[in-house]
Amino acid sequence: MSKSVAVEKALTRFHEQARLRAAYRHATMILQYDADTTMPVAGASILGDTMGVLAEKTYEALVNDDTRETLAVLLAAKDEVPRHIYREAEELQRKINKISVVPAKEYGDYERAVTHATHVWRQAKLAADFNMFAPYLQAVVDYAARFAKYYDSSRPVYDVLLEDYEQGMTMAKLDDFFGVVRQELTPLIARIAKAPQPDTAFLNCSYPLPQQEQLAHYLMNILCLPRDRCAIGTTEHPFTAGANNHDVRITTHYYEQDMLSGMFTVIHEGGHALYMLHMADELNGTLLAKGASSGIHESQSRFFENFIGRSEPFLRFILPKLQELFPTQLKGVTAEQFYHAANRSQPSLIRIHADELTYPLHILIRYELEKQLFAGEIAVADLPQKWNELYQTYLGITPPDDGQGVLQDVHWSNSYFGYFPTYALGSAYAAQFLAAMEHDIDVSGTVAVGDLHPVIDWLKDRLFCFGGVKLPEELLIDITGKPFAPHCYTDYLKHKYSALYGLD
């Protein structure tokens, strides 16, 4: 079908507008990356001014009559518009709608409230003093709830919040998912907590940093991360940032007493990086370059970290390399000992240090609290006690203080309500993708020889290349032939950990 003149014109205008948006997005991303990795701390204030100007310019480039008219034409001509452009138009319109309903003054107040809350949270965590944090958290919670009502007053607040990170996700679906997690995993976790544990002493000796750096570079090669398009640096809290599919940066950390932490960090961030590196060129600079959702992005980092990196074939493959780099530390360690040690499971207090099996329970706890909080069933003041009760219920442990409990994560002070579930969804999606992948290729076999090309190519064609063109549910159906199936995940964990701990 030949395109109408109006659509042709709108496409041309769209590309002109997109050029500006891409530049502001690129600049903002690099400035943030620089602030997170390099900028001296005193630079924050003036950077704030510059970021403010870029935010204004980004806003002006998005909210204006020209863009409004262009989007209207494109969104009314689905059949005449390339799919990725139609999808970006949808996302832009969604973003404009959200921006438009919040008064600018109120949005500024909210941003200041978040900044204050994050600042106070840091002190409160150190002091293990929830009361210090409570009023600031209350303010952020109030803003989040109010904005959610602005966006869509017809739906429950928490459903609206969930959509920010995972389009199509609802409490109904998460209740189902976490119900399966609760039912299937808590009995296993309780049994393992009483089972004999593998020896992990050899993991806690000293692993010199220069060799850990060599390992990181070796892992980048194994993960097929091309050095001319992917940089590696170090930060206390590792992350991945991508400017476009030609410029992605991962960061890691090196702990002398915990070599595996750095190793799995590189593999985890490498998963995020592969997703960004293999998005289609046409998505560069667009809103769709961020991927399908937080959960889908996390599915890729966790796929590589846990489903590949902590698998028996991979650990068997990598051990000789590790023994070459750390001959005294790993002398005489067998592949079986190594596999067991790297997969030791034990209920613990801190989410980011949790093992693969107990991890989703940390998320379940946060999900239940957020849900109740935004339903008005509990108050901010109740959070510490409820937190501790849930940790006792699901993991059989209680934090000694709130610093190691309800105050441990930065997310709430940042107003990231609805984000936590994506961490568990990521692993569950990954399990479902792995099951589909195993129909097509011998995953264990190719991982066992350290060749990840077939795995990456499979994901590239079905998932990476689409970025945010397809929504999460659409990806699941297209790739696995069915909607989200939580049992895939719990079956995988039950199978793996029953075998590891010799339970039937």
Place this chain on the structure above:
Amino acid sequence: MSKSVAVEKALTRFHEQARLRAAYRHATMILQYDADTTMPVAGASILGDTMGVLAEKTYEALVNDDTRETLAVLLAAKDEVPRHIYREAEELQRKINKISVVPAKEYGDYERAVTHATHVWRQAKLAADFNMFAPYLQAVVDYAARFAKYYDSSRPVYDVLLEDYEQGMTMAKLDDFFGVVRQELTPLIARIAKAPQPDTAFLNCSYPLPQQEQLAHYLMNILCLPRDRCAIGTTEHPFTAGANNHDVRITTHYYEQDMLSGMFTVIHEGGHALYMLHMADELNGTLLAKGASSGIHESQSRFFENFIGRSEPFLRFILPKLQELFPTQLKGVTAEQFYHAANRSQPSLIRIHADELTYPLHILIRYELEKQLFAGEIAVADLPQKWNELYQTYLGITPPDDGQGVLQDVHWSNSYFGYFPTYALGSAYAAQFLAAMEHDIDVSGTVAVGDLHPVIDWLKDRLFCFGGVKLPEELLIDITGKPFAPHCYTDYLKHKYSALYGLD
């Protein structure tokens, strides 16, 4: 005097306009810094698009009726406008005038010619093949000459080019300066070339990098570079970049076989950083934050590198610290041996590796060639032969090939004609500043105990704080009581090197 309403209004508008300019300048600087230090190479192309948009926006923020009218009001009201704003208005007007006279199309062609020339220069240098480079250099030379005529057809081309880096500088002044350099230094260099040389073997053994990093951090403390406002990183070609006086970054390199190279790099870049860190707050984000000129900036890096760092009191002070870090490498080395070794002088081919005494002759040679080239006295094709003749005349050596001769520096391919002289001017300015400083404080005494605070405070009040508010000549007169006096520099070098080599 109370300000007129028109001036008050213009000042308000000026601040609004300045906010945009500052943000674009800040973002551009960080993007360039990131590209120089972190960005994977494949990111260059899309970064180019983003830089292009920022350049357009910078242009739009500068060249428009609102700015034109504002500047006209401010520049007509010198007595009513704060000095730093008046000076920035002058600089902005100067910049606008320059931008306006070159047709946009021609400027784009010029930028492409520079990109090509730089690309070809890299290959030509590796191949030591000047003929490969000659046509591209010719194109860049032609553009530079044409643009200089656009800017000011009433003055010789090379005088116009010099002004880009050093306002107020002319061939007449440089002829005088380099005349003194030639006359005073060439006989001394010739004598030293034949004199017995100090033992430097202990400088060429292996100095482990972790200890060199420790040394860099120690030097930052000695240089009073606050870590919350000044970061340090590593790059092949070290440089200093400042976003504002709260965010400065220096880079260095570490060579296992050449510890002193890293040490003097940190001190050199530290001098640039101190200048940026101590500019007045009101200059942040303005054109004046770049300093008074390239020569004045270089005067500070070379002041700290050579006049402080390579001085006998400093080297005597730092030696015990170095022996603590490198006990076997520097065992038994005396302060006198160390001072002599660190100041060994010998004619050499490569400018960036030249010692303090022979360095200005490398610049003199480039100055004479640039001057003759733009006067039409020599052609591009003559450069290799002329280069080799001048090296023989002034340094008594001839490059074995053009890669180690006329092709060694990137500047010409970048169209930085008129820049080289600022390197020598920097040292000469520094000598003049040092002489004035010695009237007020016991420089040797305070350097001998490793306390640079008095030196830095002296420079801060007289030089650093002004940024580009004062022009170079004004700074020289205000600080030293007289205009540029080249003999200060040659007297310092003759005194230092005659003593080092035991010549009367």
